[in-house]
Amino acid sequence: MxxxxxxxxxxxxxxxxxxxxxxxxxxxxxxxxxxxxxxxxxxxxxxxxxxxxxxxxxxxxxxxxxxxxxxxxxxRFTSSSRLSLTTFVDATWASDVDDRRSTSGFCIYFRGNLISWSSHKQQVVARSTAEAEYRSVASTPADLSVDYGFS
Structure with missing residues (x-):
């Protein structure tokens, strides 16, 4: 697109x-x-x-x-001896032209392999880019705990 x-x-x-x-x-x-x-x-x-x-x-x-x-x-899945969990998070502020809500997204890698990803509209309209980014960062650990049972 x-x-x-x-x-x-x-x-x-x-x-x-x-x-x-x-x-x-x-x-x-x-x-x-x-x-x-x-x-x-x-x-x-x-x-x-x-x-x-x-x-x-x-x-x-x-x-x-x-x-x-x-x-x-x-x-592609590869083997790695390094035990690491890496997360990338991003948001686009007011990206929907119809309702002005922001879109959040994240990718989670375990040992260098992609294990989870998501892209969704935020629940509320953010007033700034910083607020949209903060909401995205704050929701990612919550999504991770719900999906994989981490607490």
Whole structure:
């Protein structure tokens, strides 16, 4: 997905029969399991399943072309003697043009291998970039404890 594109529920001409759009986007949900790099893009087009338009369908086709280009890539697991848990967290402030909520995301690596990742909209509207980043950093350990039983 083009990083400067802002998808919206009000952009473009609506598709009368959205069955094909829903089918392709539903199938892309399974591709996210082995290609976490498309999780954000798939999440964005998934948000408009109820009313797809031509601009969203173009974004879906762009994701499919990207997957075709990287067909041989995927998650690689390697062995490592170093016992380490590394987390990367980021947020985009007010990235949704419809409701102005920020998007948080994180990746967790254990011994250099990706074990968990997530991208989701924040529950409230942040007033600044710093607040969006803080909320993202604060929610990651909570998500980790819920997913893996850490306390």
């Amino acid at each position: 083009v990083s400067t594109s802002k998808l919206s529920a009000n952009g473009g001409k609506f598709i009368t029969n959205g069955t094909k759009y829903r089918s392709i986007v539903g199938a892309l949900q399974y591709a996210v399991v082995t290609h976490p790099n498309i999780a954000y893009s798939v999440n964005k087009v998934f948000q408009f399943m109820h009313a797809p338009c031509d601009i969203l369908f173009q974004a879906v086709k762009r994701i499919l072309r990207y997957l075709q280009d990287i067909a041989d890539n995927g998650l």
